[in-house]
Amino acid sequence: MESATSISEILSGKKVNEDVTIRGWLHNKRSSGGIHFFIVRDGTGVIQCTIKKDRVAEDVFDAAKKITQESTMEIRGVVKEDQRAPGGYEIQACDMKILHLAEEGFPVAKKYHGPDFLLDHRHLWIRSQKMQRILRVRAGMLRAAREWLDQNGFTEFHAPTLISAACEGGATLFTVKYFDGEAYLTQSWQLYAEAAIASLGKIYTIAPSFRAEKSKTRRHLTEFWHLEVEVPWCDLEGIMKIEEDLLTYILHSLAERSARDLEALGRQPGDLLKINPPFPRITYDEAVEMLNRDGVKFEWGNDLGWIEEKRLTLKFDKPFFVTHYPRSAKAFYHKPDPRRPEVTLSADLLAPEGYGEITGGGQRIENINDLLDRIRENNLNPEDYKWYIDLRRYGSVPHAGFGLGVERTVAWVCKLNHIRDAIAFPRLINRIYP
Ligand code: ATP
Numbered sequence: 094m095e096s097a098t099s100i101s102e103i104l105s106g107k108k109v110n111e112d113v114t115i116r117g118w119l120h121n122k123r124s125s126g127g128i129h130f131f132i133v134r135d136g137t138g139v140i141q142c143t144i145k146k147d148r149v150a151e152d153v154f155d156a157a158k159k160i161t162q163e164s165t166m167e168i169r170g171v172v173k174e175d176q177r178a179p180g181g182y183e184i185q186a187c188d189m190k191i192l193h194l195a196e197e198g199f200p201v202a203k204k205y206h207g208p209d210f211l212l213d214h215r216h217l218w219i220r221s222q223k224m225q226r227i228l229r230v231r232a233g234m235l236r237a238a239r240e241w242l243d244q245n246g247f248t249e250f251h252a253p254t255l256i257s258a259a260c261e262g263g264a265t266l267f268t269v270k271y272f273d274g275e276a277y278l279t280q281s282w283q284l285y286a287e288a289a290i291a292s293l294g295k296i297y298t299i300a301p302s303f304r305a306e307k308s309k310t311r312r313h314l315t316e317f318w319h320l321e322v323e324v325p326w327c328d329l330e331g332i333m334k335i336e337e338d339l340l341t342y343i344l345h346s347l348a349e350r351s352a353r354d355l356e357a358l359g360r361q362p363g364d365l366l367k368i369n370p371p372f373p374r375i376t377y378d379e380a381v382e383m384l385n386r387d388g389v390k391f392e393w394g395n396d397l398g399w400i401e402e403k404r405l406t407l408k409f410d411k412p413f414f415v416t417h418y419p420r421s422a423k424a425f426y427h428k429p430d431p432r433r434p435e436v437t438l439s440a441d442l443l444a445p446e447g448y449g450e451i452t453g454g455g456q457r458i459e460n461i462n463d464l465l466d467r468i469r470e471n472n473l474n475p476e477d478y479k480w481y482i483d484l485r486r487y488g489s490v491p492h493a494g495f496g497l498g499v500e501r502t503v504a505w506v507c508k509l510n511h512i513r514d515a516i517a518f519p520r521l522i523n524r525i526y527p
C-alpha cells in the first residue's frame with residue numbers, strides 16, 4: 094500500500110500548510126451546519142479533521158454525514174495550526190475515502206460502562222485513549238529498560254516457560270498436561286538465570302511469569318511480565334545499586350519521551366524527574382517497628398502484605414528498599430545473612446503513593462551445603478533440583494539479582510487503581526476472556 098503520513102508526525106508540527114494523506118479509524122465525530130469534525134486515530138495519535146461542505150465533493154460530504162464510529166478511512170487535506178483543536182493541529186480535508194464502514198452501535202461508545210463490561214469488551218476497549226496511553230507508556234518503559242541494560246553490558250537471555258520444578262513455592266504453580274506427564278508454567282526465570290550467568294555474565298530477560306494467585310487483589314495477575322536481572326560477582330548492595338540506576342533511567346526517559354501521555358493520565362513528568370538515587374533503605378526489622386508504632390499489628394516473620402506496604406509508602410516520597418527479610422518470608426534460593434542467619438540478604442523495592450512492592454531480589458546462595466539446608470527446610474526434594482545444585486559444584490560465585498513486575502511499575506507510573514489496566518488482556522483469577 095502507498096504510505097500515509099502518521100498523525101504523530103503532523104502533531105510534531107513539521108507538516109504545517111502541507112498536503113497530507115492519513116489513514117485511520119473514526120474515533121468520534123460531531124457535526125454543525127455545513128461542517129463535520131472528525132477525530133481520527135491511527136495508532137500514533139489522534140487528530141481533528143474538518144470536512145466542510147464547500148471544500149469537498151457532494152458525495153464525500155454526504156458520506157461523511159452517514160459515517161459510523163470506528164469506520165476506517167483515508168483523508169487527504171492540508172495541515173493547519175489551530176489552538177482550538179486537540180493537539181493544536183487539524184487537517185482541512187479536500188477528500189475522504191471510506192475503507193470500511195463500521196456497523197452501527199460500537200459497544201464501547203462514549204458513555205459510562207462498568208469495569209466488567211469493559212473487561213468483556215477488552216478487544217475494543219484497548220482502542221480507548223486511556224488504554225492507548227497506558228500501552229504506549231508500557232512500551233516506552235520496556236524500551237528504556239532495554240536501552241539501559243544493553244548500554245551497561247547485560248545480555249538478554251531466555252529461560253524456558255515450561256518447567257519441571259517450582260522456584261517460588263508450590264502454592265501458586267500452574268500445572269499443565271505434558272504428554273503423558275505433568276509440567277508447570279514458570280513463576281520466574283530464577284533457577285535458569287543462575288545457570289546462565291556462568292555462560293554469559295550479566296544477563297536480563299523480559300518475559301511472562303505465571304502464578305496461580307488465589308486471592309483477588311488489585312496488584313496480582315495470574316500472568317504478568319517480569320523484567321529479571323541476574324549478576325555474577327554481585328552482592329546485596331550491588332544489586333540495589335543496579336535497580337535504582339535502572340529505574341531512574343526508565344523514569345527519566347518516560348518523563349522526557351512520554352510526557353504528553355503521562356500528563357493525560359494524571360502523572361506529572363516532573364514527579365519522575367525528581368526521583369534520583371540513592372533510594373532510602375530500611376530493614377525489615379525497622380519496617381516492623383514503624384508499623385507497630387503506627388498501631389498496625391504485624392508479626393515478625395511474615396511477608397509484608399498490601400496493607401503493611403501501603404502504610405510504609407506514606408512515609409516516603411520516592412521508591413525505597415526494604416531489606417533483610419526473614420528466611421521464612423523468602424524463597425529457598427535467597428542467601429541467609431552470615432551475621433544473622435534468621436534473615437536473608439534480600440531487598441524488595443516499594444513504590445510510593447500507596448503502590449508498594451515493584452521488585453523483589455537479593456543475593457543468592459553460592460555454597461552447596463547452605464543450599465541443601467534451605468531446600469530441605471522448605472520441604473522440597475533435592476532430586477528435583479539436581480542440576481541447580483550442580484551449579485554450586487562447578488565455579489560458584491557470589492551473585493545477586495532481582496525481578497521487576499512490569500505491570501506493577503506501569504500501574505504506579507500511570508497512577509492506575511488496578512493492575513489489570515497495565516496490560517492489554519489481563520489474566521485474573523476469574524478472567525481469561527477475551
Ligand atoms: P507479592 O508478595 O506482592 O505477591 P512476590 O513477593 O510474590 O509478590 P516476587 O516473587 O518477589 O513477588 O516477584 C518479583 C516481582 O514480580 C514482584 O516484586 C512484583 O512486582 C511482581 N509480581 C509478583 N507476583 C505478581 C503477580 N501475581 N502479578 C503481578 N506482578 C507480580
Ligand code: MG
Binds near residue numbers: 450452453454
Ligand atoms: Mg517479593
